[in-house]
Amino acid sequence: xxxxxxxxxxxxxxxxxxxxxxxxxxxxxxxxxxxxxxxxxxxxxxxxxxxxxxxxxxxxxxxxxxxxxxxxxxxxxxxxxxxxxxxxxxxx
Numbered sequence: 001x002x003x004x005x006x007x008x009x010x011x012x013x014x015x016x017x018x019x020x021x022x023x024x025x026x027x028x029x030x031x032x033x034x035x036x037x038x039x040x041x042x043x044x045x046x047x048x049x050x051x052x053x054x055x056x057x058x059x060x061x062x063x064x065x066x067x068x069x070x071x072x073x074x075x076x077x078x079x080x081x082x083x084x085x086x087x088x089x090x091x092x
Contacts, residue, residue: 005063006042010034015066018044020059027061
């Protein structure tokens with residue numbers, strides 16, 4: 001589902017909100033324009049960083065179109081990641 005929304009955003013040149021988990025397991029929200037999508041990475045122009053960035057597809061937690069609160073797609077691996085992070089945080 002996320003892959004399809006990213007493809008649509010790229011084709012229509014839509015600005016989207018993306019929430020993803022970075023390498024430090026921090027959740028980050030970005031507004032981006034999608035430039036390319038493949039099986040592992042999404043290449044975007046990031047409005048926050050004002051530059052082109054690559055995001056690992058599996059780290060993207062949700063995607064929504066600007067102005068469409070109902071058009072949210074959640075990565076099916078999201079719950080697994082959050083459970084794993086919470087489990088790891090329990091041990092110092």
